[in-house]
Amino acid sequence: NAGVMQNPRHLVRRRGQEARLRCSPMKGHSHVYWYRQLPEEGLKFMVYLQKENIIDESGMPKERFSAEFPKEGPSILRIQQVVRGDSAAYFCASSPAGGQPQHFGDGTRLSIL
Amino acid sequence: AQSVSQHNHHVILSEAASLELGCNYSYGGTVNLFWYVQYPGQHLQLLLKYFSGDPLVKGIKGFEAEFIKSKFSFNLRKPSVQWSDTAEYFCAVNALSNFGNEKLTFGTGTRLTIIP
Numbered sequence: 001n002a003g004v005m006q007n008p009r010h011l012v013r014r015r016g017q018e019a020r021l022r023c024s025p026m027k028g029h030s031h032v033y034w035y036r037q038l039p040e041e042g043l044k045f046m047v048y049l050q051k052e053n054i055i056d057e058s059g060m061p062k063e064r065f066s067a068e069f070p071k072e073g074p075s076i077l078r079i080q081q082v083v084r085g086d087s088a089a090y091f092c093a094s095s096p097a098g099g100q101p102q103h104f105g106d107g108t109r110l111s112i113l
Numbered sequence: 114a115q116s117v118s119q120h121n122h123h124v125i126l127s128e129a130a131s132l133e134l135g136c137n138y139s140y141g142g143t144v145n146l147f148w149y150v151q152y153p154g155q156h157l158q159l160l161l162k163y164f165s166g167d168p169l170v171k172g173i174k175g176f177e178a179e180f181i182k183s184k185f186s187f188n189l190r191k192p193s194v195q196w197s198d199t200a201e202y203f204c205a206v207n208a209l210s211n212f213g214n215e216k217l218t219f220g221t222g223t224r225l226t227i228i229p
Contacts (some may be wrong), residue, residue, distance in 0.1 A: 003156075004156075018125035031215065033215070033216065033217070034115075035217075040221075041221055042117075042119075042206075042219040042220050042221040042222050043157075043217075043219040044219070045217060045218065048215050048216055055215070056215070058216075059216065067174070072189060088185065091156070091157070093217075095158075095215075096154060097214065098215045099145070099207075099209070101147065101159050102163055102217060103159070104149075104156045104157040104158075105156055106156040107156060
């Protein structure tokens with residue numbers, strides 16, 4: 001029973017490029033959450049999605065960041081025109097329904113040169 | 114908005130010592146509470162959770178936590194730690210208010226190092 005799958009595990013981008021992070025939830029899970037972990041800090045909520053809907057994006061930066069969870073395929077966190085400050089570990093979690101424990105993926109470590 | 118405080122940033126213990134990691138949250142309403150563990154190089158795993166009922170909850174690997182509502186606390190305990198418990202531990206809260214407010218608010222984590 002595969003857990004939450006994130007890819008890539010490591011992603012290196014130069015300033016100004018785009019970064020795309022993918023997350024496939026656990027089988028049977030329709031709720032997806034993205035969190036960001038900066039060095040020496042805890043995880044910070046970014047966005048909560050259900051299929052084809054953004055439910056809560058209160059943690060997303062206003063510019064350059066977007067997320068989607070299409071009807072088919074993985075959830076995508078997209079960062080345009082990356083800057084050094086975007087370097088972090090990005091974790092995806094999923095749950096079968098609201099209010100249920102969230103299961104986390106291994107994360108994508110994004111490094112900006 | 115809710116917040117979570119973990120006062121111990123780094124704890125070092127010898128094997129067989131007892132463990133208690135502090136967690137306090139601030140939120141005036143109903144909450145769900147969680148402890149997650151992150152072993153080196155691995156993803157976060159759920160240790161235990163509190164939704165309702167008995168405030169003393171037992172999790173995996175001999176861990177337990179007690180929810181004390183009056184103190185807004187959810188401390189993690191283990192009577193006798195092992196070297197394999199070396200990891201980072203995160204307390205998290207999910208405030209139950211409006212529909213769709215499913216986000217977890219995490220503490221900054223406590224790094225636990227067990228000395229053989």
